[in-house]
Amino acid sequence: MRDRIRLGLVGLGRMGRFHAANLAGRIPQAELVRIVDADESIAHENADRLGGIEWSTSYDDLLDDPEIEAVIVASPTPLHAEMAEAAAAAGKHVFCEKPISLDLGRTYEVIEAVRSAGVKMQVGFHRRFDPDYRAAKQRIAAGEAGEVYIFRTSLRDMRSPGFDYIRGSGGFFADVTLHDFDTARWMIGEIEEVTAFGAVLSDPGFEEVGDIDNAIVNLRFATGALGVIDNSRVAGYGYECSSEIMGSRATLRIDNHRRISVQTLTPDRMCQDYVSDFVERFADAYRAEMEHFLTALREDRDPEVTGADAAAAFVLAQAADRSYREGRTISLKRKEQDGEIFYEEVG
Numbered sequence: 048m049r050d051r052i053r054l055g056l057v058g059l060g061r062m063g064r065f066h067a068a069n070l071a072g073r074i075p076q077a078e079l080v081r082i083v084d085a086d087e088s089i090a091h092e093n094a095d096r097l098g099g100i101e102w103s104t105s106y107d108d109l110l111d112d113p114e115i116e117a118v119i120v121a122s123p124t125p126l127h128a129e130m131a132e133a134a135a136a137a138g139k140h141v142f143c144e145k146p147i148s149l150d151l152g153r154t155y156e157v158i159e160a161v162r163s164a165g166v167k168m169q170v171g172f173h174r175r176f177d178p179d180y181r182a183a184k185q186r187i188a189a190g191e192a193g194e195v196y197i198f199r200t201s202l203r204d205m206r207s208p209g210f211d212y213i214r215g216s217g218g219f220f221a222d223v224t225l226h227d228f229d230t231a232r233w234m235i236g237e238i239e240e241v242t243a244f245g246a247v248l249s250d251p252g253f254e255e256v257g258d259i260d261n262a263i264v265n266l267r268f269a270t271g272a273l274g275v276i277d278n279s280r281v282a283g284y285g286y287e288c289s290s291e292i293m294g295s296r297a298t299l300r301i302d303n304h305r306r307i308s309v310q311t312l313t314p315d316r317m318c319q320d321y322v323s324d325f326v327e328r329f330a331d332a333y334r335a336e337m338e339h340f341l342t343a344l345r346e347d348r349d350p351e352v353t354g355a356d357a358a359a360a361f362v363l364a365q366a367a368d369r370s371y372r373e374g375r376t377i378s379l380k381r382k383e384q385d386g387e388i389f390y391e392e393v394g
């Protein structure tokens with residue numbers, strides 16, 4: 048392997064263009080050599096923006112390039128499984144945006160394809176690489192919070208990404224709440240019960256595409272701790288990703304939503320700025336997750352976020368969707384296989 052790992056990236060939308068900018072300019076151990084987007088003007092414009100790197104509209108061009116060691120899949124969700132499998136079959140490592148697939152069987156097939164090709168895969172659960180979330184996780188693991196009683200987390204988008212995106216997203220729980228399920232498992236532990244409530248409150252268009260725009264999900268962890276997740280596509284005031292872990296010895300709060308730390312004080316009022324999207328809030332985390340992926344490749348070890356983690360979060364998202372549609376609590380069982388945790392619904 049060279050000093051810099053040579054990468055290709057497919058899908059230059061909201062997420063992919065940020066990953067591409069990181070890989071092209073902010074991560075010294077990466078060399079982004081080729082980008083692909085089905086939309087020619089998007090591919091071309093991004094290649095110019097990134098200093099004139101190779102671009103194309105065909106994913107095969109990326110797979111056929113023998114110089115490329117790893118592929119970043121940031122295309123629409125329905126394309127992930129096929130693209131990740133094809134990359135593995137071409138002998139390339141894969142960073143796959145979440146979720147791997149909207150079908151659990153296909154998710155496991157991709158995990159198996161990666162394993163049998165002998166390449167590595169990391170999935171885009173960026174929150175695990177955010178400095179605040181990492182510090183809180185370490186404090187919980189060190190026992191500083193004591194016994195955890197309540198895990199509370201909010202993930203709210205300022206505005207909807209639009210119905211074209213939502214139609215292919217796999218639905219609210221698989222697209223949005225998925226991140227919270229991963230965070231909950233990672234920070235607190237395995238989850239045994241999921242009860243979800245959902246609603247269309249802002250625009251009947253969500254109902255027309257069979258989706259919702261707001262949700263509350265209650266959790267019971269295997270430790271006995273309780274959890275509550277609230278999510279919105281239409282928070283209006285900004286982008287929020289805050290969490291609170293209340294334990295017997297301490298409560299940890301993660302609530303960092305400022306671009307800068309200036310407060311403006313006027314009579315009766317104190318103002319501070321507030322982030323408007325995930326890229327602003329998690330700029331460091333998105334860079335760090337890529338650095339982690341590249342370090343794992345260089346050191347020939349598995350990345351921290353495994354395919355099995357992605358599958359577990361997806362099972363929880365499916366359980367939330369079923370809970371919401373059937374109006375009942377879903378119980379889950381986990382089993383361990385080859386050192387990895389897999390979930391299955393039991394009721």
Ligand SMILES: NC(=O)c1ccc[n+]([C@@H]2O[C@H](COP(=O)([O-])OP(=O)(O)OC[C@H]3O[C@@H](n4cnc5c(N)ncnc54)[C@H](O)[C@@H]3O)[C@@H](O)[C@H]2O)c1
Pocket residue numbers: 057058059060061062063083084085086089104106121122123124126144145146171172173208212222325
């Ligand atoms: N980890 C995160 O925080 C996070 C945040 C947002 C999105 N995502 C994930 O990233 C993925 C992309 O989301 P987005 O919001 O960037 O979507 P987007 O719709 O903004 O962008 C998708 C891009 O893929 C391109 N594309 C479509 N079909 C293609 C094909 N066959 N070949 C190549 N390019 C193709 C489109 O032209 C578009 O530019 C989704 O799976 C989503 O779940 C993750």
